[in-house]
Amino acid sequence: MPHVERFSISMNRELLKTFDELTARKGYPNRSEAIRDLVRNALVEERWADANEKVAATVTIVYDHHTRELADRLADIQHHHGSLVVAATHIHLDNDNCLEVVILRGLSGRVRQLAELLIAQKGVKHGRAVYTTEGRDLW
Amino acid sequence: MPHVERFSISMNRELLKTFDELTARKGYPNRSEAIRDLVRNALVEERWADANEKVAATVTIVYDHHTRELADRLADIQHHHGSLVVAATHIHLDNDNCLEVVILRGLSGRVRQLAELLIAQKGVKHGRAVYTTEGRDLW
Amino acid sequence: MPHVERFSISMNRELLKTFDELTARKGYPNRSEAIRDLVRNALVEERWADANEKVAATVTIVYDHHTRELADRLADIQHHHGSLVVAATHIHLDNDNCLEVVILRGLSGRVRQLAELLIAQKGVKHGRAVYTTEGRDLW
Amino acid sequence: MPHVERFSISMNRELLKTFDELTARKGYPNRSEAIRDLVRNALVEERWADANEKVAATVTIVYDHHTRELADRLADIQHHHGSLVVAATHIHLDNDNCLEVVILRGLSGRVRQLAELLIAQKGVKHGRAVYTTEGRDLW
Numbered sequence: 001m002p003h004v005e006r007f008s009i010s011m012n013r014e015l016l017k018t019f020d021e022l023t024a025r026k027g028y029p030n031r032s033e034a035i036r037d038l039v040r041n042a043l044v045e046e047r048w049a050d051a052n053e054k055v056a057a058t059v060t061i062v063y064d065h066h067t068r069e070l071a072d073r074l075a076d077i078q079h080h081h082g083s084l085v086v087a088a089t090h091i092h093l094d095n096d097n098c099l100e101v102v103i104l105r106g107l108s109g110r111v112r113q114l115a116e117l118l119i120a121q122k123g124v125k126h127g128r129a130v131y132t133t134e135g136r137d138l139w
Numbered sequence: 140m141p142h143v144e145r146f147s148i149s150m151n152r153e154l155l156k157t158f159d160e161l162t163a164r165k166g167y168p169n170r171s172e173a174i175r176d177l178v179r180n181a182l183v184e185e186r187w188a189d190a191n192e193k194v195a196a197t198v199t200i201v202y203d204h205h206t207r208e209l210a211d212r213l214a215d216i217q218h219h220h221g222s223l224v225v226a227a228t229h230i231h232l233d234n235d236n237c238l239e240v241v242i243l244r245g246l247s248g249r250v251r252q253l254a255e256l257l258i259a260q261k262g263v264k265h266g267r268a269v270y271t272t273e274g275r276d277l278w
Numbered sequence: 279m280p281h282v283e284r285f286s287i288s289m290n291r292e293l294l295k296t297f298d299e300l301t302a303r304k305g306y307p308n309r310s311e312a313i314r315d316l317v318r319n320a321l322v323e324e325r326w327a328d329a330n331e332k333v334a335a336t337v338t339i340v341y342d343h344h345t346r347e348l349a350d351r352l353a354d355i356q357h358h359h360g361s362l363v364v365a366a367t368h369i370h371l372d373n374d375n376c377l378e379v380v381i382l383r384g385l386s387g388r389v390r391q392l393a394e395l396l397i398a399q400k401g402v403k404h405g406r407a408v409y410t411t412e413g414r415d416l417w
Numbered sequence: 418m419p420h421v422e423r424f425s426i427s428m429n430r431e432l433l434k435t436f437d438e439l440t441a442r443k444g445y446p447n448r449s450e451a452i453r454d455l456v457r458n459a460l461v462e463e464r465w466a467d468a469n470e471k472v473a474a475t476v477t478i479v480y481d482h483h484t485r486e487l488a489d490r491l492a493d494i495q496h497h498h499g500s501l502v503v504a505a506t507h508i509h510l511d512n513d514n515c516l517e518v519v520i521l522r523g524l525s526g527r528v529r530q531l532a533e534l535l536i537a538q539k540g541v542k543h544g545r546a547v548y549t550t551e552g553r554d555l556w
Contacts, residue, residue: 009314010282013281019317041265139293152420154556367506
């Protein structure tokens with residue numbers, strides 16, 4: 001059973017109005033949820049500064065599957081770090097290009113290093129990681 | 140058959156040495172690949188400033204699956220934007236928490252709006268999008 | 279006389295506690311001010327996506343003043359865009375290196391272009407812009 | 418006398434063409450300088466991850482000078498950290514709003530903390546720091 005607290009904050013009327021417009025534009029159900037998202041983002045960002053937090057991450061890479069041995073190399077790297085890799089999803093963008101998302105879990109320092117290694121492979125056209133949380137430590 | 144050009148650039152010896160160290164630390168096979176990655180990142184960032192580019196994206200969200208109706212709501216939203224959603228992968232982080240990655244394709248303006256809508260749902264603890272490319276326009 | 283509204287938001291107790299710790303660590307006087315800062319940041323970021331907003335910006339550049347003609351070139355560029363440049367502060371970091379901060383005002387599209395031009399000059403070792411607001415439109 | 422090395426990199430012709438266009442649009446004198454900027458940015462970002470590097474920074478804040486005691490408080494904080502503060506430039510945006518840029522030098526951990534403290538003050542409408550370098554360690 002979650003323990004929820006209510007507290008009030010004061011805000012200039014115009015600022016609140018402008019923020020409510022942004023909130024609606026982004027599809028938030030209400031102002032509270034938009035503010036909680038800003039708060040949680042700030043916390044997740046700070047947490048990743050520490051190399052020994054237990055975290056989750058996803059790595060998105062786009063590559064041409066004709067690139068010599070790249071698919072094999074990506075698979076090898078993932079198997080070699082099997083304890084960090086949870087799953088990978090692969091889609092075909094067109095005859096040449098694939099997008100792959102790899103889901104990682106583990107200590108932040110090692111997860112970041114593996115994410116950077118996947119992105120660094122020759123033949124990867126674009127790669128980006130999302131550093132997120134295992135959820136337990138966020139409400 | 141890709142057309143590759145070679146060109147030379149000049150760089151202060153110390154700058155080059157420091158960059159080579161960073162490159163090795165991140166796992167790049169060589170300096171050229173690290174530089175190409177910096178170049179491609181700069182291009183993908185600029186491209187997303189235009190709302191009418193054909194793009195791909197992934198949305199990573201972490202949530203508590205006990206949150207009332209959230210899983211249903213997330214599924215509804217994805218079905219409602221079926222032409223933009225390619226695939227979704229779901230993993231169980233623990234008894235309470237899930238991580239889901241949704242792969243999107245379409246025009247950048249609409250893809251961004253859908254990504255923001257998924258992240259904005261009440262009960263999503265942390266959400267982040269990776270805005271990437273369909274690959275065709277990047278080499 | 280500013281019109282201030284009070285409204286209440288609900289937040290999980292643990293989330294609030296963790297955020298209060300971050301707030302204290304960063305030196306905020308209270309939780310309300312930390313939340314208002316998150317809100318204002320989100321608004322300023324969105325505003326800069328439009329090229330025709332009236333904005334302010336600062337450009338920080340670090341360079342070696344022995345670089346041939348760089349100081350002259352930077353001054354020329356600033357004079358040539360006199361209507362956008364408000365002031366510049368220059369400090370000497372050591373025998374070789376200077377840091378200069380240039381304050382700009384004007385329409386966002388033109389301010390951004392000038393900021394990029396200053397940073398792009400050969401001999402500038404590091405350059406970064408802060409895109410901010412004229413304040414009137416933020417509370 | 419700087420030691421400059423030349424080395425060649427290979428790049429897909431289309432990628433190079435697209436990058437050259439971006440380079441021209443941003444006002445870079447040539448491709449080499451644009452690439453060196455990407456390299457230096459990557460290095461400065463990594464360096465700030467360490468709390469004990471000697472660095473420089475600028476803090477840009479926008480505030481309403483009618484806010485009770487804010488100007489005094491900002492001045493007090495700067496004096497209290499006199500060994501970190503090099504200079505401050507203040508401009509009047511309109512009857513109410515000011516923009517102030519504070520230049521800081523020192524160890525990265527302490528500089529960051531002071532930057533965050535200035536931004537955290539109640540009444541500051543928008544604040545952002547640029548974390549840069551003393552230049553000696555960048556070429």
